[in-house]
Amino acid sequence: MKWIRRAGLAVIGLILLAVIVGAAYEAVGRRQAEKNFPVAGKLVDIGDRRIQIDCRGTGSPTVVFEAGLDMGGSLSWAGVHDSIAKTTRACAYSRAGVMWSDPKDGPQTGKGVAEDLHLALAKAGEQPPFVLVGHSLGGPYIMIYTKYFGSDVAGLVFVDATHPDQVEKFKSLTPFTLAAAMKPMRMGVLFRRVGLVRKVAATDSAPPEPTSAVRGTAAYASTSLPAMLKEVDSFNQTLAEAGSFRQLGSRPLFVLTAMAPMPKSDLAMMKMTAAQGEQYKARWLELHNEEASWSSCSQHQSVDTSHYIQFERPQVVIAAVRSVINSVRSGQCHT
Numbered sequence: 001m002k003w004i005r006r007a008g009l010a011v012i013g014l015i016l017l018a019v020i021v022g023a024a025y026e027a028v029g030r031r032q033a034e035k036n037f038p039v040a041g042k043l044v045d046i047g048d049r050r051i052q053i054d055c056r057g058t059g060s061p062t063v064v065f066e067a068g069l070d071m072g073g074s075l076s077w078a079g080v081h082d083s084i085a086k087t088t089r090a091c092a093y094s095r096a097g098v099m100w101s102d103p104k105d106g107p108q109t110g111k112g113v114a115e116d117l118h119l120a121l122a123k124a125g126e127q128p129p130f131v132l133v134g135h136s137l138g139g140p141y142i143m144i145y146t147k148y149f150g151s152d153v154a155g156l157v158f159v160d161a162t163h164p165d166q167v168e169k170f171k172s173l174t175p176f177t178l179a180a181a182m183k184p185m186r187m188g189v190l191f192r193r194v195g196l197v198r199k200v201a202a203t204d205s206a207p208p209e210p211t212s213a214v215r216g217t218a219a220y221a222s223t224s225l226p227a228m229l230k231e232v233d234s235f236n237q238t239l240a241e242a243g244s245f246r247q248l249g250s251r252p253l254f255v256l257t258a259m260a261p262m263p264k265s266d267l268a269m270m271k272m273t274a275a276q277g278e279q280y281k282a283r284w285l286e287l288h289n290e291e292a293s294w295s296s297c298s299q300h301q302s303v304d305t306s307h308y309i310q311f312e313r314p315q316v317v318i319a320a321v322r323s324v325i326n327s328v329r330s331g332q333c334h335t
Helices: 002-036 073-077 081-085 110-123 138-148 166-170 183-190 196-203 211-219 221-233 235-243 264-269 274-292 314-330
Strands: 042-045 050-056 062-066 090-093 130-135 153-159 252-258 297-303
Touching: 042 110, 050 073, 050 081, 050 110, 062 073, 062 110, 062 138, 073 090, 073 211, 081 090, 081 314, 090 110, 110 138, 110 235, 130 138, 130 314, 138 153, 138 235, 153 314, 166 235, 166 274, 211 221, 221 235, 252 274, 252 314, 264 274, 274 297, 297 314
Parallel strands: 062 090, 062 130, 130 153, 153 252, 252 297
Antiparallel strands: 042 050, 050 090
């Protein structure tokens, strides 16, 4: 029995050593992140916390970028930010707990996101009118912002945006749910202080975005992950909130829809056949057609890309944003 006891003690010792080494690796990684990837733009105090916001260029209306459900924050727009800043004022920011922004207590609801953004823009001295650009879940977020602060919003751009009804629309095609997909991420939170999230993020594949954005996102992944999961927890509530407001009047609206066929890896993950994948994309297009109907001054363009249009086809996003800017400036509907 002594050898069993010794083996058990050896295993415990190895685990403790791994934890100590992992914690040291994480501590060094966090210090290097602050050094190698300092705050982009500035941190603004919104009362109880600070929000990172990066505004560039001059002119009106001011474009405000809202990222999707990921950990890139303002870096999610690295491929288009500077180009839009050549046309007008352009601001990208990171939601609470993501990248450089301080975390918040309690849930992260769509209304909370809108309130944080409204305060951050005001504290940063940014003046409306705003053109809001939302990717993925950023679509519902900018609709909620418009619901509560509509007098600030002159136009919107949806970049393959989430639709409030999509969960119900896709239920018959796939058993896949966001909550199920995030289970590995939740396990990662348990080990984020011992370097596991940092290690995985450093080797993870990424969409074709600028290398600096990939590295910056990975550097802060271990601190951004809990905030992203808070948004996952409020996902259904956020969609319900966004779905309660679908009338944009005559505000210029540009809807971009990613229509590249689903790769085999996505079909496998979502437990769908190729035929079901085609049906999925057809329903996605229908949902985006409905989004385009929310304004009497709208344009809708299908793009042969996957979900991250701003990385795969940045010029398409730039052109859509500039089209809305021109409509706002001229006061005319350009469709």
